[in-house]
Amino acid sequence: xxxxxxxxxxxxxxxxxxxxxxxxxxxxxxxxxxxxxxxxxxxSSTNAQPKTAETxxxxxxxxxxxxxxxxxxxxxxxxxxxxxxxGEATFRVSRGSDIAFTLVVKGKTVEExxxxxxxxxxxxxxxxxxxxxxxxxxxxxxxxxxxxxxxTRGNILLLQPGEEKRIFEAVxxxxxxxxxxxxxxKLTRVDPATQKTETKIIDLEEIKxxxxxxxxxxxxxxxxxVPEKAINIF
Numbered sequence: 001x002x003x004x005x006x007x008x009x010x011x012x013x014x015x016x017x018x019x020x021x022x023x024x025x026x027x028x029x030x031x032x033x034x035x036x037x038x039x040x041x042x043x044s045s046t047n048a049q050p051k052t053a054e055t056x057x058x059x060x061x062x063x064x065x066x067x068x069x070x071x072x073x074x075x076x077x078x079x080x081x082x083x084x085x086x087g088e089a090t091f092r093v094s095r096g097s098d099i100a101f102t103l104v105v106k107g108k109t110v111e112e113x114x115x116x117x118x119x120x121x122x123x124x125x126x127x128x129x130x131x132x133x134x135x136x137x138x139x140x141x142x143x144x145x146x147x148x149x150x151x152t153r154g155n156i157l158l159l160q161p162g163e164e165k166r167i168f169e170a171v172x173x174x175x176x177x178x179x180x181x182x183x184x185x186k187l188t189r190v191d192p193a194t195q196k197t198e199t200k201i202i203d204l205e206e207i208k209x210x211x212x213x214x215x216x217x218x219x220x221x222x223x224x225x226v227p228e229k230a231i232n233i234f
Contacts (some may be wrong), residue, residue: 061139143220151180
């Protein structure tokens with residue numbers, strides 16, 4: 001059976017008198033709509049996969065536009081919520097309340113966080129809360145390329161915002177051993193939109209000779225495997 005869209009007692013959120021007063025003001029005021037959220041991210045380099053609000057995984061300093069359509073205390077604009085350094089964000093149960101809860105949002109999509117907020121609100125404060133959550137700004141932060149394999153001397157390379165780093169330069173920057181097999185360097189990456197894993201074998205010796213066709217621009221989350229040469233001891 002569907003639940004009725006009625007409020008539970010809201011004493012801890014706002015007083016009845018305040019709600020009545022605000023309702024009278026809202027009835028006489030013209031309706032307003034919130035502007036669609038935009039991802040006002042700083043310009044990124046071409047090594048970054050284009051991100052959308054649907055696929056972006058939240059991280060520190062990202063900004064969210066948050067509102068509850070059922071909130072009895074209305075406001076002309078959504079609240080802007082910033083993700084802290086720990087990957088957490090705090091959401092109030094109403095504009096007129098000091099009650100709030102904190103969620104770990106790092107690594108989650110906006111929609112995943114929106115569903116968590118709704119669950120929290122429905123548990124104690126609303127019946128079927130209508131939560132609006134949008135990505136307002138993506139913070140510029142370093143990406144990471146992970147190096148594995150016995151032929152490499154490094155393990156992690158940071159990609160600074162605005163930096164373009166290609167695989168040939170990156171491999172030599174972290175360092176290789178004398179036994180590194182540079183003809184069979186394997187690049188593995190996950191497409192953030194489809195979550196499909198892509199693998200490509202790259203011959204760095206060919207790039208060194210001048211054929212730069214496969215000198216691929218790296219992305220955050222790439223994994224580079226530099227193996228050792230097979231040694232025949234017989």
